[in-house]
Amino acid sequence: MRILHTSDWHIGRSFHGHATLDALSGVLDEMVAQVREHEVDVVVLAGDVFDSAAPAASCYGVLTDTLLALSDTGAQVIVTSGNHDSAARLGFQSALLRAGITVITDPGSVGTPVTIADSHGPVHFYGIPYLEPAIVRHRWEGVELRSQAQTMSHAMGLVRDDLARRGGRSVVAAHCFAAGVEATPGVEREIRQGSLDVVPLSSFDGPDYVALGHIHGRQQLSPRVRYAGAPLHYSFGEGDKPRGSWLVALDADGLEAVTWLELPVPRRLVTLRGPLEQLLEDPAYAADEDAWVSVQYTDPTPQLDPMRRLQRRFPYCATVAHLPAMRDTADQRDYADRVRPARNDAELFDAFLTHVRAGEGASEQEHDLIREVVDARTLTEATA
Structure with a gap:
């Protein structure tokens, strides 16, 4: 079985005030072509489908067109919601889509797979939508769910319990901040603040492959646990990170190979x-x-x-x-120490400029202007 792992489409996100919808549509068209070329059986989209909980109408058009195009290749499509998505709106969309496209937004479905068979038997796909501890803890009484780590570990426990009964191969799709990941500063907004939100890698033990979303750059946490990243650059901090998807191959025994499929970058x-x-x-x-x-x-x-x-x-x-170039890194004096030796107003101006310009004082032209201003002020005070 061939599986394409993608995530973080963020349909509707702008780039420094510029719309990205057309650029993203072109990239997703190329993704559809890759799915057809590589005869992908299942496409897994691991959360953050939209960039906001209330996307514009045009965003729904891009999603629907892309999902239908992926389905037209013969692939089945499994989508989970992320922290940017409205589970209710995304879930409503699922009822309008054709068979073979599954959108998982209900926390109550955790531990119940979408099962797809190949020549070697069944493969169980467990979708875990973004789980906000404060919202979902009432669904599982008697379980302490105060952090992402606790919540995801409980969800994975449900997956492992179900898999133990069913047997066979399995894939998990989830959206979280996993331990060991390298986030792009200013890009990935952590679900909450603090280390309690980091999900231990051991939480994902069991499945043959774990398709994660939330991080915008591709990362391999282990051979079987990976982030695909976003298909489009949404920040200059991502500029050096390639865009693409993971092509995952399962054989009769489980994970066989994982290959990176590069996507085009519309504008560097x-x-x-x-x-x-x-x-x-x-x-x-x-x-x-x-x-x-x-x-x-x-x-x-x-x-x-x-x-x-x-x-x-x-x-x-x-x-x-x-961002002025640092010229005098050896001089670490503060402002008071710099201006204290000044013997007159002209030297005080020069000391001030040296401080705010990281070591570079007044130019010759500025010195002339400073002397002119100081002399005029002195003359005015003398004749007052």
């Missing part, structure tokens, strides 16, 4: 750092003119209207930050 993401004029003029950056660009310009002082000037060369410049 790059972060450029340097003096503003250099970024605007240097031919070395010509290859980045059609990319999504995040600029960190290092001039000692803020420059006028940097975004407008940059977008003349880089039409897809999305962010600009002024």
Whole structure:
């Protein structure tokens, strides 16, 4: 059996104010083509189908069209909800879809598989929707569920109990923050704060393969426990992470092989750092003119209207930050220590500029301007 593991489509998410729906649709079309090319039997989508609990109508169109296209290849499709999804809205969608497309949003279904057979016998697919401890703990009386670790461990216990009765091969799809994962700073919003939300890797013992969602970059926590990541870049922090899906092969004994299938990147993401004029003029950056660009310009002082000037060369410049280059890392004096030796107002200005510019004082032109202002003030006070 061939299984495609994907997750975190985040249909409807914007990228620094820019819509991503068309770009995501194109990437998902390529995914459908890969499913057909590799004769995939089952597609597993492990949560965060939408980016919000109340997606726009156009987002439902993208989801429905993609699920139907995947089904048209002959593959069966199993979808679970993530922490970004509204389980109620996503679950309502499932009733309108054709046979062979299963959307799992009900916590009460945990431990009840979707069973699909191949030439070697049945494969049990256990979907675990995102489980918020405070919401689901009433479903299982007598069980302490105060953290993601406890909740996911209980859910996996239900899976293992059912699998022990049924026997055969199995796949789990879940959405959580598992121990050992490397999150992208500023990208993955943890379900809650603190280490209690980290699910131990041992919680996933048992199944032949565990398809996880929530992390936007592909990761292998063990040969049988993996994140596929998002199919589209949603942050500059993800720029160096490939986009794609895991193609999972099961044989008669269980997990046989896992292969990465690369997806196209509609527009590259790059972060450029340097003096503003250099970024605007240097031919070395010509290859980045059609990319999504995040600029960190290092001039000692803020420059006028940097975004407008940059977008003349880089039409897809999305962010600009002024991060002056550190010039005097050896001098660790605080502001009071810097200005204390100043003998007059001109030296006080220079000490201030040296402090805020990380070691670079006033230029010759600025020195002339400072002296002019100080002299004019002194003259005004003397004649007052």
